[in-house]
Amino acid sequence: MQQAVNAALTAHAGRPGALLPILHDVQHALRHIPPAAVSAIADALNLSRAEVHGVITFYRHFRLSAPGRRLVQVCRAEACQAVGADQLLEHAQRSLGCSLHQTSSDGAVTLEPVYCLGQCAVGPAVMMDDALYGRVDAARFDALIALQEAQQ
DSSP: OHHHHHHHHHHTTTOTTOHHHHHHHHHHHHSSOOHHHHHHHHHHHTOOHHHHHHHHHHSTTOOSSOOOSEEEEEEOSHHHHHTTHHHHHHHHHHHHTOOTTEEOTTSSEEEEEESOOSOGGGOSOEEETTEEEOSOOHHHHHHHHHHHHHHO
16 A cells, blocks of 8 residues: 555655645555555645545545445436436446445445446446446346456
8 A cells, every 4th residue: 555655646746736646546556545545645745634535535536445346337427317327327236236335245346426427429328447338228237247247
């Protein structure tokens, strides 16, 4: 953990407004921002732990605990809702056995909402880890989850 934090701090040393890029780098490396990293980041930027924690909890993108082995994000923007995202999300919750912002009981998948993946013309859109998919219905969702499980 310390190595990831130090790398992010070094990469953005002396830059104005470095907090967000540092948080992004740490989360990219560790898949979340461990509470122990908050103190190190705060000290390096001469901020209070409360200020850093406030930024982390303000932005839905940042996580303080590790997600499941796979991260599934369902677009909740209006364009995707208009073409079935609500039904897709209900299916995803039933299929995975967890609600939004939760991880399946086997630790395999964390389900999160995202508010626009930029795929408005091909909604509903889903991002699974770093892969983006459009026109996802219940059957395609299940097929994508099965494919990801097979790749593990």
